[in-house]
Amino acid sequence: MNQDEMKKAVAHAALEFVPTGSIIGVGTGSTANFFIDELATIKSRIDGAVASSVATAERLKRHGIPVLDLNDVSGLGLYVDGADEATVHRALVKGGGGALTREKIVAAASKTFVCICDESKLVDVLGRFPLPVEVIPMARSFVAREIVAFGGRPELRKGFKTDNGNEILDIHGLTITDPVGLEERLNHITGVVTNGLFARRGADILLLGTRQGVRRIPA
């Protein structure tokens, strides 16, 4: 099985969590795209989806899946999304695609978060993947200095604007032994919209695509 086949396998496995007659929160990225394609095969069973990005909304619409505004739904039963890094404790780094803020909002509004990724994303300690931080543009330099002060190496994601019109600083050189603490600390810097650590509200279920098949954590 190659990496795309593993992504496709976990995307398919996530269908089992989709309740009939529900509205689903849908993430962003190549693994989430495989999930959208799978969701299209059962679209008559759901009422619609809330998208975590403009790109996801467009793909859902292309499949004929109704896209709803989060403000128009009272809550979501399920959110399905990928990750850039994941631990067995289901803490995640997300935001490689720059959609971290909307992803965090949709995850927060959902009862169950099923994270789908291939085995290359599983790590013992988060931080090898640069940690994305969405910042209000005028605060970029201030936030970067604050991050340097506690030992991170922020790099501006050049030529990139989020769907919210903001910028991304990718923090290199972190060894994240306290994901909950770092998530809170970064979010307390004025000018930070949010950061890509999903630890306070991590995934409830991690579906990991491996060469031997789909591994579910917790089993």
Ligand code: 5RP
């Ligand atoms: C986008 C994300 C994605 O979930 C993350 O980047 C993983 O993407 P992919 O499935 O393409 O590896 O957080 O903001």
